[in-house]
Amino acid sequence: MQSHTKPSIGAAVGCGCWPQMPHCCDTESHTSASGDCGVHLNFMATAAPTPESFARTLRSARTNLAFGETLDLAFDSFCASKTRFLLTMLGMVIGSASIILVYTLGMTGRTYALNMISSLGPTKIEMQFDGGSVAGPNNTVAPDYMTLDDMTAVRNAMPDIVASSPMAEIRETLSLGSGKTQEGVILGVDPQYIDVRNLKLLAGRFFDDQDAATHAKVAVLFAPMAKALFDSSSEAIDKTITVRGIPFTVIGVFKESIDTFGNSEISSSDYTMLVPYGVARYFTGTDTVK
Numbered sequence: 001m002q003s004h005t006k007p008s009i010g011a012a013v014g015c016g017c018w019p020q021m022p023h024c025c026d027t028e029s030h031t032s033a034s035g036d037c038g039v040h041l042n043f044m045a046t047a048a049p050t051p052e053s054f055a056r057t058l059r060s061a062r063t064n065l066a067f068g069e070t071l072d073l074a075f076d077s078f079c080a081s082k083t084r085f086l087l088t089m090l091g092m093v094i095g096s097a098s099i100i101l102v103y104t105l106g107m108t109g110r111t112y113a114l115n116m117i118s119s120l121g122p123t124k125i126e127m128q129f130d131g132g133s134v135a136g137p138n139n140t141v142a143p144d145y146m147t148l149d150d151m152t153a154v155r156n157a158m159p160d161i162v163a164s165s166p167m168a169e170i171r172e173t174l175s176l177g178s179g180k181t182q183e184g185v186i187l188g189v190d191p192q193y194i195d196v197r198n199l200k201l202l203a204g205r206f207f208d209d210q211d212a213a214t215h216a217k218v219a220v221l222f223a224p225m226a227k228a229l230f231d232s233s234s235e236a237i238d239k240t241i242t243v244r245g246i247p248f249t250v251i252g253v254f255k256e257s258i259d260t261f262g263n264s265e266i267s268s269s270d271y272t273m274l275v276p277y278g279v280a281r282y283f284t285g286t287d288t289v290k
Helices: 051-064 067-080 082-120 148-157 209-213 223-230 277-284
Strands: 026-031 037-042 133-135 141-143 167-177 180-189 200-204 218-222 240-243 246-255 272-276
Touching: 067 082, 167 277, 180 277, 200 223, 209 277, 218 223, 223 246, 246 272, 272 277
Parallel strands: 180 272, 218 246
Antiparallel strands: 026 037, 133 141, 167 180, 167 240, 200 246, 218 272, 240 246
């Protein structure tokens, strides 16, 4: 009876009377009944690697790649073709810089747009009513304008409103003294108008509730008007501008928080001045608002 070792996968090779020789594989020799000797060679076999073991081996190979070998490879490439190496490096630098530049420009533009929207007032609502009419006696028709009562009704219906202002727009000839006149725009507004439009004071102050209650003849000038008439914002303070014979004392100079390029009631003219709404009613004769 033959006795074998325990291979998982084995193969036996028989031959004549070979001399016994040492071998790296497991061997077993025996003599058969007829006197012949045989040598059995047992070959050890290994199963095919699994995908998991192959992935582990690949990760290990990548990890074991020494940093010095990478440097040697780069240096050899540089020595083999300096021009190609320099062009490749230049392309990488330019590409990285382009990505950083595009990202920076995008974030800067986003911040600018958000600041612009915030400056314009994302929670501001402007109410206007240009149409409609009311029939009167003798079949007469009169325009149905918005009035202070309408604004009061809106405020009572919406208690979350934090600031509001009526506006009366008047285009008049402004007397600047020494025989100088200038066509300009007078806006009659309430003290809260500075918050509604998010205006920025450059000099002086804005008129307050006391000025509005006493119908004070005060005015706040648009910055381009102050510069054109008095050379600077600070020089405009305490100066006098006359409208229809009524003198207004300049108490402040302002600018818009963001340039609206002539698309707002303020920037529609460089010569714009703000006065209390109650005073502007002297010129309109009504309590209509815009």
